[in-house]
Amino acid sequence: MSDAEFEEDEEPEEVFEELTLDKLKTAQDIIDYISDVIYDRWYNGLIGSQASPWASANDFAHYIMSFARSGIVDDSSLISALAEASGLDYNTFRQLWDRLPRNRKVSLLNLIAYEVAQGGFAKFMESLTNTLKNYDEKVRKQVAEAASKYLKGKMGYTDLMNRIASALWPRGASRNDSRYVDFLHGMELANYILKPDIEWHIKHMLEGLKKRKWLW
Numbered sequence: 001m002s003d004a005e006f007e008e009d010e011e012p013e014e015v016f017e018e019l020t021l022d023k024l025k026t027a028q029d030i031i032d033y034i035s036d037v038i039y040d041r042w043y044n045g046l047i048g049s050q051a052s053p054w055a056s057a058n059d060f061a062h063y064i065m066s067f068a069r070s071g072i073v074d075d076s077s078l079i080s081a082l083a084e085a086s087g088l089d090y091n092t093f094r095q096l097w098d099r100l101p102r103n104r105k106v107s108l109l110n111l112i113a114y115e116v117a118q119g120g121f122a123k124f125m126e127s128l129t130n131t132l133k134n135y136d137e138k139v140r141k142q143v144a145e146a147a148s149k150y151l152k153g154k155m156g157y158t159d160l161m162n163r164i165a166s167a168l169w170p171r172g173a174s175r176n177d178s179r180y181v182d183f184l185h186g187m188e189l190a191n192y193i194l195k196p197d198i199e200w201h202i203k204h205m206l207e208g209l210k211k212r213k214w215l216w
Contacts, residue, residue, distance in 0.1 A: 057120020117192035124186030
């Protein structure tokens with residue numbers, strides 16, 4: 001699997017208005033705005049320096065969720081990281097952050113982690129599908145069979161990913177390379193998103209692999 005790069009859009013899909021604090025009147029306004037700008041910057045490759053978007057998503061989601069789960073939401077390093085991720089200057093971000101009650105800060109952290117993780121997982125599955133399309137029919141069929149079993153509840157997610165890894169790194173092939181570490185980063189993103197979303201992407205991968213109708 002080759003390292004993926006972000007697609008370069010001619011123009012951003014969404015243009016955010018210049019921020020003035022008076023436009024964000026409620027806690028939900030603040031949550032929506034901050035989560036949107038952080039996801040937008042992640043999508044455009046402005047958060048993380050890893051070679052793949054799912055690696056940056058995994059690292060970022062893991063970092064954010066560690067604070068959400070611990071309930072330590074006013075840590076100075078967290079606030080600095082979020083301010084940098086948002087592209088806002090620290091003082092502006094801090095004013096917005098301080099307007100949120102503690103429980104809404106946790107909600108915001110969960111939302112940021114979920115959106116970035118889901119976006120990274122989508123990129124990961126798209127890359128897997130495109131990579132597997134270059135393999136012979138036997139390999140693609142084996143992966144498709146495993147994906148079908150997963151969607152029918154006959155195989156777990158970890159077993160499915162192990163099947164895919166075995167297709168990309170067959171017996172005897174070394175997994176001591178950056179591509180395999182990158183694969184693990186993508187795989188781990190499932191820890192941060194709901195099962196229906198995982199299943200949707202697996203189904204989409206299965207459809208992409210079926211260049212002809214296979215029966216099993």
